[in-house]
Amino acid sequence: MTGTLSTDTTSGPAWQYRTPRQSLLQWLGWFLLVVLTVFCWQLMNENTIWAFVSDAPDQAMDIGSRMFPPAWGYIGQLWEPLWDTINIATLGTLIGVAIAVPVAFLAASNTTPSTRFVRPLALLLIVTSRSINSLIWALLLVAIIGPGLLAGVIAIGLRSIGFVAKLLYEAIEEIDFNQVEAVRATGASGAQVIDYAIVPQILPAFWGISVFRWDINIRESTILGLVGAGGLGIQLSASLATLAWNQVAMIFVVILVTVVISEWVSARVRQAVI
Structure with missing residues (x-):
């Protein structure tokens, strides 16, 4: 594990979990992850018809009701x-x-x-x-x-x-x-x-x-x-x-x-x- 000691004239040396360069790289990584997430979300929404999505629970319940009871005689x-x-x-x-x-x-x-x-x-x-x-x-x-x-x-x-x-x-x-x-x-x-x-x-x-x-x-x-x-x-x-x-x-x-x-x-x- 790496770390640095920062000098402070009032309180003395203070240990830091990451070096400034590592902290910068971490924040850069998080920023790129957020950018990628936003891009993927926009790409997904581009061809999504939300009227169908909002109606999906009703359609699922309708199909589910038609599935029961299963056709037990069909097993042959x-x-x-x-x-x-x-x-x-x-x-x-x-x-x-x-x-x-x-x-x-x-x-x-x-x-x-x-x-x-x-x-x-x-x-x-x-x-x-x-x-x-x-x-x-x-x-x-x-x-x-x-x-x-x-x-x-x-x-x-x-x-x-x-x-x-x-x-x-x-x-x-x-x-x-x-x-x-x-x-x-x-x-x-x-x-x-x-x-x-x-x-x-x-x-x-x-x-x-x-x-x-x-x-x-x-x-x-x-x-x-x-x-x-x-x-x-x-x-x-x-x-x-x-x-x-x-x-x-x-x-x-x-x-x-x-x-x-x-x-x-x-x-x-x-x-x-x-």
């Missing part, structure tokens, strides 16, 4: 889309993890074969995967390979690569290197060093990351059908198009129960492996 038509959603999440996670593992080893500074060429490429792949939302991936894939579950599975897989690889390569960089040196001193090959010194250290993190990503993918898979990538989103889109709000409420209930169950499974698996 949701089992197959729900199964498709779970398959999209599971298969997409498996694809993403399978690609993310080698990418993570290439991106980690202590396992990459080249910090000048290979590591930047691996990091670029991770950033590209993480910067594009799964819904956008699905939209692109539906346009390329057509609507259906395949587009959803690949979209979830592409989105999962960056998430899993980033967390995994950070876990690889944090390993105890003494174990690596000990195995290497026995004359082990590079593959054996990875197998006996690195993998055992990152295995708990690997399972935790994979299960956590599967849990996230369950939620993301429920909306991919809105762009034609299969799953519950297709039923949700159809119900919204026909203003069948009680069916929408039933779909929300199914999604909520599915997410709660996936959360429970994810928590139990993480407890078992970590």
Whole structure:
């Protein structure tokens, strides 16, 4: 912590929390934050129709009243889309993890074969995967390979690569290197060093990351059908198009129960492996 002593002939030296330069920079930062806030507020108001905003509570109450009671009889038509959603999440996670593992080893500074060429490429792949939302991936894939579950599975897989690889390569960089040196001193090959010194250290993190990503993918898979990538989103889109709000409420209930169950499974698996 830095500070200064100001001299005063009447009361003696007085300690100050910040130097004058630091205080000036702090006030400048606050000023810029206020300017940015005002600019963003004006930008938001530019295309906002406040008559609609003021009417929003009434509209929300009207739609909410149409949602209850949920169409319980509609659940029979949701089992197959729900199964498709779970398959999209599971298969997409498996694809993403399978690609993310080698990418993570290439991106980690202590396992990459080249910090000048290979590591930047691996990091670029991770950033590209993480910067594009799964819904956008699905939209692109539906346009390329057509609507259906395949587009959803690949979209979830592409989105999962960056998430899993980033967390995994950070876990690889944090390993105890003494174990690596000990195995290497026995004359082990590079593959054996990875197998006996690195993998055992990152295995708990690997399972935790994979299960956590599967849990996230369950939620993301429920909306991919809105762009034609299969799953519950297709039923949700159809119900919204026909203003069948009680069916929408039933779909929300199914999604909520599915997410709660996936959360429970994810928590139990993480407890078992970590």
